[in-house]
Amino acid sequence: MNDLEEAKARAAKAYNAAADYFDHPVSSFWHGFGKQTVERLDLLPGERVLDVCSGSGGSALPAAERVGPKGKVVAADLAENLIALARAKANARGLENIEFRVDDMLALGYPDASFDAVVCVFGIFFVPDMATAARELWRMVRPGGRLAITTWGPNLFEPANSVFWDLIRQERPDLHRGFNPWDRISEPSGLRDMLADAGIHTENIVAEPGTHPLNAPDDWWAIAMGSGYRGTLEQLDAETFARVREGSLSRLRQERVGAIETNVIYAVATKGTRTIRG
Known part of the structure; x- marks a missing residue:
């Protein structure tokens, strides 16, 4: 299996x-940032939109309404369970203008210039070669x-993030990650450079703290269970899982942590129109 697979x-x-846990009330930020991404696109009635890494519909549902x-x-989205959540919510809202696909954003097979807008919220960094992925979306x-890419800014979920990874390092050093994938583009300059490598140039990049x-500390654990941290937690045996959970909650109580950082960077690029010369 290669790195991409x-x-x-x-x-x-x-x-x-x-x-x-993905749609747990304490994780409402997923949908808040998805909605804000869509608002930055100024979508018009009748437009065609592709939303990749769509999760449970945080940006796809408001886009369909717009x-x-x-x-x-x-x-x-690659996660069929998240697509199932999104489909159920679309049905509940009576939205009939959404097509759901359990599929890879790099292999969707649409022709060039198929969409008025392409959206990727908190997903581009999961691909080892982000510039190649952005180039495919731009195509x-x-x-x-317009192309909209939203990613995490610096210090994601701190201080709880550091607490979590400190405990993982103690319990299972083989699972400890020295960096998170979004760290590569957690500053506007990094995101701008990645897009430029893909042939995409835009000054519409906004960092929002x-x-x-x-x-309560239990809110953090619900967030961890409904996010990418779950991939690490799933590899722990029951006793280790319990120690990491209790250690996390204990540290957050001791340090009286009442909030975590959720800094975000929004990028929107508009594709130039061709000029036909006579």
Whole structure:
């Protein structure tokens, strides 16, 4: 299995497992950031939108509402359990203009210029070669259309993130990660350079600082269980899992942590239109 296939399998496994907590009320930021991404696109009724790494619909559902019944949204994700959540929510809202696909964003097979907008929220960094992935998404944007990529800024989920990984290092050093995949583009300059490597140039890159409240340490554990951390937790035996959980909650109580950092970077690029010379 090559690096790309391994990364895809790891992400699908982690987020299929995380689906049972993914829409937990304490993790409302997933949908908040998805909605804000869509708002930055100024979608029009009737437009066609591709949403990759769509999760449980945080950006696909508001996009479907914006483009209306004459528009179309395709929502694709490798995690079939998250797609099932998104489909159920779309049905509950009576949205009939969404097509759901359990599929890889690099192999969707759409022709060039198929969509008015392509969206990727918190997903581009799971691909080892992000520039290649961005180039593939850009290919499917029509002239005059937009590509939106949203990623995490620095210090994601701190201080709880460091507490979690300190405990993993103590219990299972083989599972400890020296960096998170989003660290490669956690500053506007890094995201801008990655897009430029893909042939995409934009100055519409906005870093937005933020925090997410924790009403109790247990809120953090629900967030961990409904996110990419689940991929690590699934590899622990029951006793180790319990120690990591209790150690995390104990440290957060001792340090009286009442919020975690949720800094975000939004990038929107508009594809230039062709000029036909006579």
